[in-house]
Amino acid sequence: MRFLLLATVFFSFAGAVSAATVDDQFRAWLQNDLWPEAKSKGISHATFSAAFDGVKPNLKLPDLVLPGQKPKTPKKQHQAEFGSPGSYFAEKIVAAVSNGGRVRAGRYAATLRQIEKRYGVPGSVVLAIWGRESGFGAAKMPYDAFEVLGTKAFMATRKEMFRQELLAALEIVQRGLAPVGAMKSSWAGALGQPQFMPTSFLKHAVDFDGDGKTDIWNSVPDVMGSIANYLVHYGWVKGRGWGYEVTAPEAVSCSLEGPDRGKPVAAWSKLGVRRVDGKPFPAGESAAESFLMMPAGRHGPAFLVTPNFYVLKEYNTSDLYALFIGLGADRIARGDHRFSTQWGAVGGLYRSDIAALQRALEKEGYDVGSADGLPGFKTRRSIGEWQTKNGRAATCYPDAELVQSVK
Structure with a gap:
């Protein structure tokens, strides 16, 4: 699962500590620190040795801290310009996900029907996540997961988190769920086409095609089934969508936004909140709790979202990510759907x-x-x-x- 934001700056270690010294410290850490814990969790020496055979720290990864040094805030990251939320919805990217999703909706229609029947998650939502995370499998996974996770567990700013992910990756291999050679990942250590971190793989990945293997790298049914299973584990409510674009009158304060300030749809309607397409809210939604969401405040579109919106945020902790998935899913299901309200000139x-x-x-x-x-x-x-x-x-x-x- 891709829940980390890509850093824009990479540290340079030239002249600080030689690569050879870091390599030596890394090997000592593996044997004296990580191995005892891995052994206590049932990892065999054969699995441990195979995972780290030839692995060296990758000093080009972001957010690293050299042994003995304190974390520093990169100046450029600190001064990064924050742009308009609208840039997140560039038509080229949305179209790639929605068009690719519609093609696959036909190609895998039978599998998607089975997934929706078992999990209650619409196929369009599954496809939107798959497209966003890995371009439907086209994105390259160029890294060795043990190199990435080993480096970050040894010397990242959040090394304790990555240590748990590294131990989970070892468990995946130990249990025969994937061989060492298949453990290819992103720069953050996320695995396969759904971009699951190793702990998420262990909790949520499924063998949906029934071949006895849970293969989120190559099996499309396993990829799509695992995404749906992930959402169900975080509380996806069957039969409800993600939300609606709405108009909110000035009398409805934008400060009412948030998942802890929900109201029944009928209560929002009484305050004057209306769907932008002029349609009434479904009758079955009247008593259901929904939440105001205004990602650009009064400078952009407003939404009434359901609890499923916040389930989507569990995949990537970003309002804009969840909104992108909702928009992508709507376009996959209904064609060329777009937000009615323009994003204002904010940012800078x-x-x-x-x-x-x-x-x-x-x-x-x-x-x-x-x-x-x-x-x-x-x-x-x-x-x-x-x-x-x-x-x-x-x-x-x-x-x-x-x-x-x-x-």
Whole structure:
């Protein structure tokens, strides 16, 4: 599962510590630190040796910290510009997923019907995730998973997390679920076409084609079945979609956004929230809880989303990712569907600016989630609450003037 954001900067280790020294330290760490724990978890010496045969730390991977040094925030990452959410929905990318999904919806129709019958997850959703994660299997998996996970477990900023993933990868091989040579991954250690981290593979991957192997690298039924199984394990509600694009009148504050501020669909309707296509909400949805979601505040489209939207976020912890999957699934199922509301001209701030804004709001008692420079829903609604408290129109999205005012 791809739940990590790709770093934009890679550290340079030239002149700091020689590669040979790091290699020696890595081998010592493997034998003296990792092996005892792996052995205690039932990993054989043969499996352990095969996994790390010829493996050396890959110093070109992101987010590494040399042994004996402290983590540093790369300057360029700190100053990365935050763009408009609209750029996430570039038509070229959405079209590749939706067009490719429609082709495969016909090709694998029987398998998708079986998946929907067993798991209750629409085939269009499964296809949208498959397309987004690996281009329906076209994306290359150029890395040795043990090289990536070994390097990161030894010297990454989140090495404890990667240590657990590395031990899970060893368990996959030990249990005969995949041979060492098949353990190809992304730069983050995510496996196969669904991009599952090893712990997710162990929890969610399935042998849907019934051949006795769970092969998320080569078997399309296993890939699609595993994606559906993942969503079910995180609470997918059968019979409900992901959400609807809506119009929200000014009287409905954008600060009402969030999964902890849900209301029945009937209550949102009473407040004046309407579907943009003019259709009524399905009668069966009237008493069901839904949530306001405005990824660009008042500068872009608004949505009423179901709990299934937040299940999609379990695949990748991003509002925009879940929204992309929802849009892609709708287009696979219904053709050339697009958002009706345009994205406003927002963005242009540095992540460090937004982080400073978040810290200033935190000092005033607002819960922004995390001062990470990314305007998630807690930051957006905190901005709206601050604007209302200070006599301003609530937009729920950061801009340069707001950054200066809150400071």
